[in-house]
Amino acid sequence: MNAMMLSDYDVFLFHEGSLQQAYQFMGSHVRKDSRGTYTEFCVWAPNARSVSLAGSFNDWKSAGYELQKWNREGLWAVRVDGDLTGETYKYEITTLSGERKLKSDPYGFASEKRPQTASIVYELEGFQWSDEEWLEKRSGSSIYDKPMFIYEVHAGTWKKKDGKFLSYKELARELIPYVKEHGFTHIELLPVTEHPFDRSWGYQSTGYYSPTSRYGEPHELMGFIDECHRNDIGVILDWVPGHFCKDAHGLYQFDGSFAYEYGEERDRENYTWGTANFDLGKGEVRSFLISNARFWMEMYHIDGFRIDAVANIIYWANQGQQSPNEGAIGFLKKLNQAVFEYDSSILMIAEDSTDWPQVTSPVHYGGLGFNYKWNMGWMNDVLDYMETPPEKRKDGHSLMTFSLLYAFSENYVLPFSHDEVVHGKKSLLDKMPGDYWQKFAQYRLLLGFMCAHPGKKLLFMGSELAPFSEWKDLEELDWHLMNYDFHHKFNSYFKDLVHLYKGAEALYELDHQSGGFEWIDVNNSEQQIFSFIRRGKKENDHLVVICNFSPIVYHGYKVGVPHADSYREIWNSDAGKYGGSDQVNPAPLSVHHETYHGKAGSVVMTIPPYGAVYLKPDYGRGE
Structure with a gap:
């Protein structure tokens, strides 16, 4: 030798x-x-x-x-x-x-x-x-x-088979179609470097060059990544x-x-x-x-x-x-x-x-x-606001607006990660105050607001099922929840929301430029309503977003909008098919050409309780 x-x-x-x-x-x-x-x-x-x-x-x-x-x-x-x-x-x-x-x-x-x-x-x-x-x-x-919407995954507890970990091969067969169905663009794997203790989740590693053998051999991990790429999913x-x-x-x-x-x-x-x-x-x-x-x-x-x-x-x-x-x-x-x-x-x-x-x-x-x-500041502020009882939210109004003072100082990802749903912090759904219906309504609102806010997105696995329990790091996700009506409807809501996000250039093209965002009404703390505009690169490509963080329905609500002939509601988190009270705006909203909220026109609409609404302009159709 x-x-x-x-x-x-x-x-x-x-x-x-x-x-x-x-x-x-x-x-x-x-x-x-x-x-x-x-x-x-x-x-x-x-x-x-x-x-x-x-x-x-x-x-x-x-x-x-x-x-x-x-x-x-x-x-x-x-x-x-x-x-x-x-x-x-x-x-x-x-x-x-x-x-x-x-x-x-x-x-x-x-x-x-x-x-x-x-x-x-x-x-x-x-x-x-x-x-x-x-x-x-x-x-x-x-x-x-x-668009970038990341699905954060702990491979050992996403799903199990007979109480055992899925292999890299099994994850390729089951996780990739699931991720694709839900519209995620990337999978983020909690550390898969070799580690001795399951409950360290991979964060305390011994083998930086060795993918953990819990799920198979290195070539099998390569196969998983290769299959992700073949399905247009980044890793x-x-x-x-x-x-x-x-x-x-x-x-x-x-x-x-x-x-x-x-x-x-x-x-x-x-x-x-x-x-x-x-x-x-x-x-x-x-x-x-x-x-x-x-x-x-x-x-x-x-x-x-x-x-x-x-x-x-x-x-x-x-x-x-x-x-x-x-x-x-x-x-x-x-x-x-x-x-x-x-x-x-x-x-x-x-x-x-x-x-x-x-x-x-x-x-x-x-x-x-x-x-x-x-963007840890955005995450902490938004969750603090959401956990505040609605009757007291007007005192924390700035928690929802402060992030826009620095949103374009860095390139941000908006994270609702595993750290927010473990160690007694409760699941995202259970952080919401109120009764059963109100929790789901506010959770839909939260994710609707997240998708409209500048920045790329990240969600920890299982949050798309709306679990009441926080992440159990020795068990698989609560897949049985899909047998329950409200959880099933929420999952449909989430899939539709992500696919809408990916198809709406105004929600992501100018994520990192101040020209991609404009407040309509930033000061309505009494009614807890935030309205703003997201813009894309093309001229006149924009969406109007209205988010109501109170349980009150507002009929005949007037909102300032940019010039257009009319607006169509393309998203409403309160739609009945998602478990909402169905306070929607089915007909086109005519634009009244008078200055309001500092904008060229206005529309009069219904604002749903705990609701996120997206409006898309129509041009050339007349009032």
Whole structure:
């Protein structure tokens, strides 16, 4: 057995923090040359006394399988004769203090199924992709002026079969048609990197290069993504580059020292989550994570990343006063630059709860370099307002209007994510005050308002069923609810709403430009009615939106509108077929050509209780 030959330039980039394809030589790889077939292993363990290879191929006895230390910075490598595909292995590391550790491969492409923790030699090449048309379409268009409605999914609890997880293959057969039927444009997968504990939902990972074996093999995940693309569905990976779990076989104290994490306890220990923070200023850690993003794009054709806990990254987590972490901020900028240099059509979405400026501005303009950011402020304000009893909502009127003061300062996604329906927060439906009917009416209103508000959209799985119970992270969704009339009608409502949203350019083409939104009446706190205009790119392409957050029906209500001959009601959340009281406007609404609400004309209409109404202009038909 001889150590592999490494490119001096790649080694330099790896330690410097700029290597974008470290997975090409780190980890395990089966190679062939004129001398035959062999398997190479390479690992970074800067403070190890020695590193050996133990696995199923040597009866877990590492003697004779020692890795050679390649350089003083701590790269270790070995070449083993033969094709070891399918064999399990770990690195046996002897620390400077003489302690022996068995560690899974940080760059391992596959892992044993929990509770086993070894890595598996796995060749990713050989999968036959058939998504060329999707990739070409993605690269040739911009998402900014397209509809985007993301379905956030935890693969382990979307649906189960005989109490067990669906496999990647089964998810492809069942989840993709469901997502397509409901009109979602993207699936966002809660982290599918390998993780030891089911209830961490994937956020505490040990295998950043290894899709979890809970649902099948890596090629089967590729098959799922390929099938998504064949059905015009993008796939976003929830990704956690800020911190990692501390299980003994993982990255924590990998070689007896703090190789991947900060050396100082106050910086390293993430007490909130029981994890360790990556040292994002260290070159080898940067190469590990930036290469990991490139890996998912190149090898799995991932369409984007939702970056978890950006606030924890950009600020030092465990200091009494928040101060910027310049090393981590530099990492985020370098990450985003690397991603967009590889593919400018990738989604880089920051889950950021701070007011850090220019999160979605390019790095060369002084920004962090993301192209989207979750609008956590909008989500918190809107849910606070909705949870307020209707008779008190007039005092919180600004909760619904404040977001428009900053809606165009970043490129936003409006999220109703898993975080809002767990840990006693209640489901979205159950957050609504009032009786059974009122809860459903207000939930329909909430989503009608969401679809009309500037920004792309995200909804956590199951919310389209209107469950009363919050997410149960060990059980499947409440599919039995479709046997109940109001839940069935709500599901129909949601599907129709998403399809309408996707077909109405005015609701998305100018999401990130102030010209795409205009208030009609922003001050009607007494009646709790908000009216505004959404505009598309084409001249006169607009919708008038009226949302009533009170339980009162208003007949003969006058609303200012732009010039047109008449308006048609194309959406009413109170329609009887959706479970509403059917206070609709079936006939065209004639425009009275007099200035009202500062607009050129007005219409007189019925405003439904807890209702969202969309009006579309007609031209050339006369009054």
